[in-house]
Amino acid sequence: MKNPVVVLGLGNPLMADEGIGVYLIERLTKLAPEYPNVDFVDAGTGGLSVLHVIEGRRKAIVIDCAFMDEEPGVIRRFTPHDVRSAKVLAHQSLHEADLLHILNLAKQLDQAPEQVVIFGIQPEQVVPSTGLSAALLTRMNTYLSQILCELHA
Amino acid sequence: MPKTVNVNVHHVTRIEGHGNIVVNATNGKVEKVQWQVPEAPRFFEAMVRGRSYQDIQTVVSRICGICSITHSLTATKAVENAMGIEMSEQTDKVRILMHYSEQLQSHVLHVGYLVAPDLFGFPSVVPLAAKAPDVVKAVIRLHRLGNEWSDLLAGRTTHPVTLVPGGLTKVPTAQQLIELRGRLEACVPDLVAVAQAVLSVAGSIPAFTRETEYISLRQDSPPAYTFYHGEIASTDCDGTVAVNDWKTVTNEYVSDQSTAKWTKWHRDSYAVGALARFNNNGQHLLPLAKDVAKMFGLQKGCCNPFMNSVAQLAEAVHVVEASKILIDELLTKGLKEEKVRVSPKAGKGSGCVEAPRGILFHEYEFDRRGNCVGADICIPTGQNHANIQKDFEKFVPEILSEGEDAVRLKLEMLVRAYDPCVSCSTHMLNVQFVR
Numbered sequence: 001m002k003n004p005v006v007v008l009g010l011g012n013p014l015m016a017d018e019g020i021g022v023y024l025i026e027r028l029t030k031l032a033p034e035y036p037n038v039d040f041v042d043a044g045t046g047g048l049s050v051l052h053v054i055e056g057r058r059k060a061i062v063i064d065c066a067f068m069d070e071e072p073g074v075i076r077r078f079t080p081h082d083v084r085s086a087k088v089l090a091h092q093s094l095h096e097a098d099l100l101h102i103l104n105l106a107k108q109l110d111q112a113p114e115q116v117v118i119f120g121i122q123p124e125q126v127v128p129s130t131g132l133s134a135a136l137l138t139r140m141n142t143y144l145s146q147i148l149c150e151l152h153a
Numbered sequence: 154m155p156k157t158v159n160v161n162v163h164h165v166t167r168i169e170g171h172g173n174i175v176v177n178a179t180n181g182k183v184e185k186v187q188w189q190v191p192e193a194p195r196f197f198e199a200m201v202r203g204r205s206y207q208d209i210q211t212v213v214s215r216i217c218g219i220c221s222i223t224h225s226l227t228a229t230k231a232v233e234n235a236m237g238i239e240m241s242e243q244t245d246k247v248r249i250l251m252h253y254s255e256q257l258q259s260h261v262l263h264v265g266y267l268v269a270p271d272l273f274g275f276p277s278v279v280p281l282a283a284k285a286p287d288v289v290k291a292v293i294r295l296h297r298l299g300n301e302w303s304d305l306l307a308g309r310t311t312h313p314v315t316l317v318p319g320g321l322t323k324v325p326t327a328q329q330l331i332e333l334r335g336r337l338e339a340c341v342p343d344l345v346a347v348a349q350a351v352l353s354v355a356g357s358i359p360a361f362t363r364e365t366e367y368i369s370l371r372q373d374s375p376p377a378y379t380f381y382h383g384e385i386a387s388t389d390c391d392g393t394v395a396v397n398d399w400k401t402v403t404n405e406y407v408s409d410q411s412t413a414k415w416t417k418w419h420r421d422s423y424a425v426g427a428l429a430r431f432n433n434n435g436q437h438l439l440p441l442a443k444d445v446a447k448m449f450g451l452q453k454g455c456c457n458p459f460m461n462s463v464a465q466l467a468e469a470v471h472v473v474e475a476s477k478i479l480i481d482e483l484l485t486k487g488l489k490e491e492k493v494r495v496s497p498k499a500g501k502g503s504g505c506v507e508a509p510r511g512i513l514f515h516e517y518e519f520d521r522r523g524n525c526v527g528a529d530i531c532i533p534t535g536q537n538h539a540n541i542q543k544d545f546e547k548f549v550p551e552i553l554s555e556g557e558d559a560v561r562l563k564l565e566m567l568v569r570a571y572d573p574c575v576s577c578s579t580h581m582l583n584v585q586f587v588r
């Protein structure tokens with residue numbers, strides 16, 4: 001049975017800061033017993049699978065690496081209405097995905113949650129590597145407390 | 154005829170390396186036709202070196218979010234091959250059942266999300282969802298079923314966690330399999346509806362053909378339409394090649410126009426994927442899947458790459474039908490928990506599984522403690538690059554008179570038909586704030 005709220009971590013932990021969503025979900029999952037009405041999901045790079053994870057929820061909180069023209073390590077909370085995608089999709093393969101495009105499709109299909117909140121974290125580096133760069137690693141606790149605040153909101 | 158045709162579909166970004174399409178023609182004369190692939194180097198091979206044999210399948214599952222089960226299965230098979238680990242019949246069947254879930258979700262999504270908008274004349278699935286909501290909803294329902302089916306057997310939708318060398322950490326219950334079987338039975342009308350919808354616009358599938366070598370797995374004993382067992386087969390020869398000898402098939406080489414290695418066997422190029430599997434094994438499709446192939450006039454020996462999407466539709470039906478049979482066999486035998494006991498040892502071995510987009514090879518070497526000392530991965534899309542280039546060279550002169558826009562669209566459709574996996578390691582957001 002799905003909980004009314006879902007927190008999704010997106011990204012690839014083998015591409016350094018690109019995996020921030022997954023690293024944060026690992027930490028959040030350890031706190032899951034304190035949040036019985038919340039599901040924490042490592043959605044990796046599953047693309048459109050996000051559609052099914054958010055379907056039927058009241059609220060979806062998405063954590064993802066994001067180019068936002070900010071300093072590395074900056075976290076910003078926003079909704080899909082606050083931004084437009086600067087990503088050019090080649091439409092060549094299923095292996096490219098744009099969260100905003102997926103959310104738009106969910107809306108079109110009438111299966112979007114009432115509320116979607118995105119936490120974007122500006123990367124310092126996106127390169128083949130395990131582990132996060134210092135700019136993000138030193139802010140992990142800040143990220144966690146901001147996301148937990150959202151759960152208490 | 155247009156005097157000049159210049160197509161430059163350029164998608165290179167620093168991280169997400171999509172292929173570029175370049176065509177230059179003047180006065181009806183083709184000067185340049187190129188499929189350029191700036192694919193990232195194979196850094197995953199370096200990432201698994203030094204890691205324990207127990208961790209390989211977890212790392213490689215992150216290579217690709219769409220084919221994560223296939224990568225994990227291929228790695229697990231390679232590890233088991235390297236260390237001489239035997240599989241129980243139950244593990245084998247559950248793994249194949251798990252793998253079918255990925256075939257279904259990938260195939261329906263590829264056809265519904267990327268190919269159908271082309272055929273219906275829409276730029277993407279979003280406007281298609283507005284105009285033909287029933288078809289898109291059927292695709293999404295099938296994709297959701299594939300996701301939940303993966304969840305049940307792999308532990309989660311993407312990046313599986315139940316696979317370990319020697320077995321599985323979790324076995325489904327009989328009740329779960331009975332429920333899954335019911336859902337598979339119930340999804341057939343959706344599959345047929347999607348096939349009918351694609352058939353209604355099948356006239357938009359370009360009638361392009363080029364003699365091609367098709368390579369896939371083939372299982373002779375017992376004969377079956379295989380994604381998992383068997384040896385490497387080609388439409389250009391009768392025999393098969395053992396999985397451990399896969400490099401005698403791929404013959405990788407460096408092309409000037411790509412940082413991804415290209416491959417060739419009996420000809421200058423070969424193709425892998427659903428159409429390759431169909432051309433090598435089509436006679437073994439289950440009856441309902443054969444009916445779908447027949448609806449579209451797809452027959453063995455087909456050399457129209459655009460028909461790969463039709464072969465995917467037939468395979469989507471096949472994996473659902475084959476899964477019902479597998480579930481019945483598992484239930485008849487009874488499911489039991491099996492202990493996994495593996496002692497690491499030195500060795501080298503390969504694994505091969507058919508990803509939705511074609512044959513995938515992994516090879517690993519381990520020291521006596523079971524730590525990885527060497528890795529080699531050859532993905533299906535890498536094996537298709539040379540073939541896409543050869544298709545371009547024949548196709549462009551045939552469509553040049555249709556003008557620049559048509560050439561661009563048809564070449565993009567051709568690339569899409571191969572269901573490429575050109576960028577799967579990163580999916581991050583790139584946003585501009587508007588308020």
